[in-house]
Each structure stands twice: as structure tokens, then as C-alpha cells.
Amino acid sequence: MATALEAPRQLSLAFDAPQSPLSPARPPQEPTPADGSLRRCVVGSDLLVYRLRRARRRSIGFQIDDNGLTVSAPRWVTVRDVEAAIIEKGRWIRAKLNEWRVWRERRRLPEVRFADGGELPYLGSTLRLVLRPETQVTRLVADSTPMELHLALPADAGEVQVKDALYAWLKAQAQQVLGERLRRLAAGSPHPVAQWKLSSARSQWGSCTADGCIRLNWRLIHFGEPVIDYVVAHELAHLQEMNHGPRFWQAVGQLLPGFESARAAIRDSDLASLPL
Numbered sequence: 672m673a674t675a676l677e678a679p680r681q682l683s684l685a686f687d688a689p690q691s692p693l694s695p696a697r698p699p700q701e702p703t704p705a706d707g708s709l710r711r712c713v714v715g716s717d718l719l720v721y722r723l724r725r726a727r728r729r730s731i732g733f734q735i736d737d738n739g740l741t742v743s744a745p746r747w748v749t750v751r752d753v754e755a756a757i758i759e760k761g762r763w764i765r766a767k768l769n770e771w772r773v774w775r776e777r778r779r780l781p782e783v784r785f786a787d788g789g790e791l792p793y794l795g796s797t798l799r800l801v802l803r804p805e806t807q808v809t810r811l812v813a814d815s816t817p818m819e820l821h822l823a824l825p826a827d828a829g830e831v832q833v834k835d836a837l838y839a840w841l842k843a844q845a846q847q848v849l850g851e852r853l854r855r856l857a858a859g860s861p862h863p864v865a866q867w868k869l870s871s872a873r874s875q876w877g878s879c880t881a882d883g884c885i886r887l888n889w890r891l892i893h894f895g896e897p898v899i900d901y902v903v904a905h906e907l908a909h910l911q912e913m914n915h916g917p918r919f920w921q922a923v924g925q926l927l928p929g930f931e932s933a934r935a936a937i938r939d940s941d942l943a944s945l946p947l
Contacts, residue, residue, distance in 0.1 A: 714761040783946040785833040795895025845889035862910035879909035901933035
């Protein structure tokens, strides 16, 4: 079993509306739509698009995320009953859809220009791209404000070239920085790390398997050390507790006292909006 520190869906906002009462089970009066299919329902004067999923549950549940509205319902519930529940919760659904859009917009990072002068987050600070054809290798100039990354590329290099060079450098930095933080924090863990790898997942910051393998998202290199340490400690704690119960959070606190502010910061961050 793998336990993961997920993002952005579970770490951002996920809404579960109050359960809707259902009529007793009865044979469906209409064809059952495909699981996960998109449907449309008129709610007041609005046309609302939703995804219908069939699940083993006793009630109709609602969730709002990047995919919009998802409705989970038992297989025996007709579409008519599902849409009656949507209409009943229409005010709540519209309010939460709007809240989700506002939340995403507030956390959307400025678009990065992959060209000379472009800027992006790096270790919690700003990194400016400088294209230098005379430079032999990619070089970080840390004593400038903001920090500069000198790339061995002509000033008119295309976006793809800049992205490729930047991606390679960032991943190499992530291998070094995340590995160092993992080694330091693992020294305080009673359970050894079998191995660790970089992850490129777009849905989670890190994961840990029962056999002691830890994966850390290379995009953590965009964040400051406190956030990196929190994700590392989170996964190390899973070596002791493969859950998120009280003993798990106690283990996180032992590895990283005062982790709460970093946890709040990563919860407020949208992995999907990072530049690479």
C-alpha cells in the first residue's frame, strides 16, 4: 500500500455537500449512463455540467475540484433522482463552484516567460533567466538580486530550448537538495529509507510505500526549505505509520517540530500551476 501527500485536489479544496435523502431502492426507469460520463442539468436559470459516477455508498455526494462538479451516487439511484438532488443543493453547488474558481485564480502563478529575463520561483525566492551564449555551462549566480541562472544559450533561443535547459538544471538541483534534506531528517527516523527517487507526478508532492521507498516531487525545488522539510518529514513519518492518524502526526512533529506553518503553505499551493 502506498501513502501519498497529494495535491492539488485533496490539499486545496474538496467540498462534500450535506447528504441528500434518497427514496427506497427501486428498479431504474431509464437507461443507466456510463460511469464518469458528463451530463447537463438545468438548475434555476443555469445550465450546470456535472460528471456522474456510480459508487458503493448509501447517499448522493457532491465534490468540486478542477474537473468541476462530480456527483457520486449508488447504482440503483436513477438519473432523475440524482438531478433532483442537484437542484435541491443548487445554491450550495453554485456558491462552491464560484469559491473554487476564486481560490484557483488567487493561487495562480504569473505566467513564466521562457526567455531572457523570465522569472520563476526557486527555493522560495525568485530566479531570473539570463541567456549567455559565451557561458560554457549553466551557472547559478546566487549573490545577485534576484538570483540569476545563466544558461549557455543565444539571446534569441526559442522557448523549447530554454525549457529543456532549465528543466535539466532544476531536476539536477532537486536531486541534490531533496536528497540532502532527506538524509538529514532521516537521521532522526527509527525506520531506514530503503530507497528514494524523484517523482514528476502532477497529483502529489510525495509518496511512501510499505517497503520503505520514498518518492519526492522534483517541483518541490520551487519552494523554500521549510516546505521541503515538511514534505520529507511527512513521507518519513509514513515509514512508521501508513495512515494520517494521531500517531502519524506525532511522528511528523518529532521529525520536524513546528511543521504546521509549512503544512499550511503547501496546502495553499497549487502543484498544477507551477511553471514546469
